Amino acid sequence: MLEVYGHGGDLETAAVKYGRKLDEFTDFSSNINPLGPPPGxxxxxxxxxxxxxxxxxxxxxxxxxxxxxxxxxxxxxxxxxxxxxxxxxxxxxxxxxxxxxxxxxxxxxxxxxxxxxxxxxxxxxxxxxxxxxxxxxxxxxxxxxxxxxxxxxxxxxxxxxxxxxxxxxxxxxxxxxxxxxxxxxxxxxxxxxxxxxxxxxxxxxxxxxxxxxxxxxxxxxxxxxxxxxxxxxxxxxxxxxxxxxxxxxxxxxxxxxxxxTSGKEYEQATMSLIAKERQYLLGELNKLGCRTWPGEANFLLVRLPFGWTAGRMQDALGQRGILVRSCAMYPGLEAGDIRVAVKSRQDNEQLLHHLGGVLQGEA
Known part of the structure; x- marks a missing residue:
């Protein structure tokens, strides 16, 4: 389990566990604006x-x-x-x-x-x-x-x-x-x-x-x-x-x-990107046999296909340099529940590629 301190985004724990440098992960376990800080x-x-x-x-x-x-x-x-x-x-x-x-x-x-x-x-x-x-x-x-x-x-x-x-x-x-x-x-x-x-x-x-x-x-x-x-x-x-x-x-x-005071353009670009990419992720995750809930924020709750636990998927993706948040410890959720951030199209495609590969048993 990567949530040693109860939250996502723990790159240090992931780096030790998977033998990678901090900048070698694509982190879907923390929900941060994919555009980065405002210009300037x-x-x-x-x-x-x-x-x-x-x-x-x-x-x-x-x-x-x-x-x-x-x-x-x-x-x-x-x-x-x-x-x-x-x-x-x-x-x-x-x-x-x-x-x-x-x-x-x-x-x-x-x-x-x-x-x-x-x-x-x-x-x-x-x-x-x-x-x-x-x-x-x-x-x-x-x-x-x-x-x-x-x-x-x-x-x-x-x-x-x-x-x-x-x-x-x-x-x-x-x-x-x-x-x-x-x-x-x-x-x-x-x-x-x-x-x-x-x-x-x-x-x-x-x-x-x-x-x-x-x-x-x-x-x-x-x-x-x-x-x-x-x-x-x-x-x-x-x-x-x-x-x-x-x-x-x-x-x-x-x-x-x-x-x-950074201006409305950055804020509108963020909201537009999140709305578009959230809908894309929803559709593609459903195609992979996952259950999703149509949230309104910059993350999605995902229930993995039958037989998969959050811990098993988290470990398999972590070895590929992809971090997701296990939600198995949340009261009211199930062992196969994870949370993924909504990121850029390139990053989202990377997540879907590796998630699909794990589900299909690829090494």
Missing amino acids: LIEGLMAELGSIVRYPDPGHRGFKTKLADRLNLDEDWLSIGNGAAETMALLLLAIQPKTVGIVVPCFSEYAALAAQFGASIESVTGSADHQFHADPLEMEQLIRRSDLVFLGQPNNPNGVQYCIQLVRRFADVAEREGTYLVVDEAFIDFIEPEARATLLPEIGKYPRLILVRSMTKFYAIPGLRLGYGVAHPELIRKISGKQVTWSVNQLALTAGELAI
């Missing part, structure tokens, strides 16, 4: 390397100002974090929930963070035949018996959104029950703006709602770690009060400023 971002970072002799701004003011303008919010509605995961951790530290609710399958960090902070975990399971969505009535019950609930939107590892009517319904129930609702929108930027089912425009109605977003996936800067939360200022103050000073480094903040 790396050059901009190079020009700012001299800033590492100074402490980063503990108030994240330059990036926060630009982000607030981009989202049409006041700055006190924003919390900047060392990746989206830090925002989630700070929220748990600030709220100290006794019970955390999750909908499985989901991002493993929800349960891991809950356990780290001593909370018990309640869960409901989404059905494969219903896009792994939770039954709305079961979701409402989960909210009632939890202090805080995580909801992936779109969900990882299947990439499907709940409709806005359901998200609004869940947020309304959370407000009535005094439960915090954490909507993880780490991959929502890959969806066309008019199709995003987000409560961002209505955030002022929900004091117990927090939206968590990532800058690292869409803008292809996972090595720098940058994310943010959007919530009522009172909740933002609680989160910020638990944050370690200088947890977000200066290069990450600079990258954030450069990213959100």
Whole structure:
């Protein structure tokens, strides 16, 4: 198993296991924009390397100002974090929930963070035949018996959104029950703006709602770690009060400023590429006898043909220099489930070629 630390993208573990250099893998196990960072971002970072002799701004003011303008919010509605995961951790530290609710399958960090902070975990399971969505009535019950609930939107590892009517319904129930609702929108930027089912425009109605977003996936800067939360200022103050000073480094903040001012062409090119290549991958994977779910993000959940386990396929592809994410350990999924990122046509064809070869027994 490559997920030694519970996540994809672990090239170091793969390099040791398969005897290859880091740059000899095509990594479908992490979901990063295949276009790479926006034009000019790396050059901009190079020009700012001299800033590492100074402490980063503990108030994240330059990036926060630009982000607030981009989202049409006041700055006190924003919390900047060392990746989206830090925002989630700070929220748990600030709220100290006794019970955390999750909908499985989901991002493993929800349960891991809950356990780290001593909370018990309640869960409901989404059905494969219903896009792994939770039954709305079961979701409402989960909210009632939890202090805080995580909801992936779109969900990882299947990439499907709940409709806005359901998200609004869940947020309304959370407000009535005094439960915090954490909507993880780490991959929502890959969806066309008019199709995003987000409560961002209505955030002022929900004091117990927090939206968590990532800058690292869409803008292809996972090595720098940058994310943010959007919530009522009172909740933002609680989160910020638990944050370690200088947890977000200066290069990450600079990258954030450069990213959100990079222009619409890069963003539109990304969304168009992902939509086109996701549909291509869906069709070709189905031809190979795999079951797929029509997600909306930059990855696909794939169920391998009968008799194949995720571990066996991961190992066979790893030896060929292709990395995929095993989902066999996700509660609510099966032993033959993997997740693959949506990448460029050339990379996607490489994945399909090697996956097909493994399934057909080629050496």
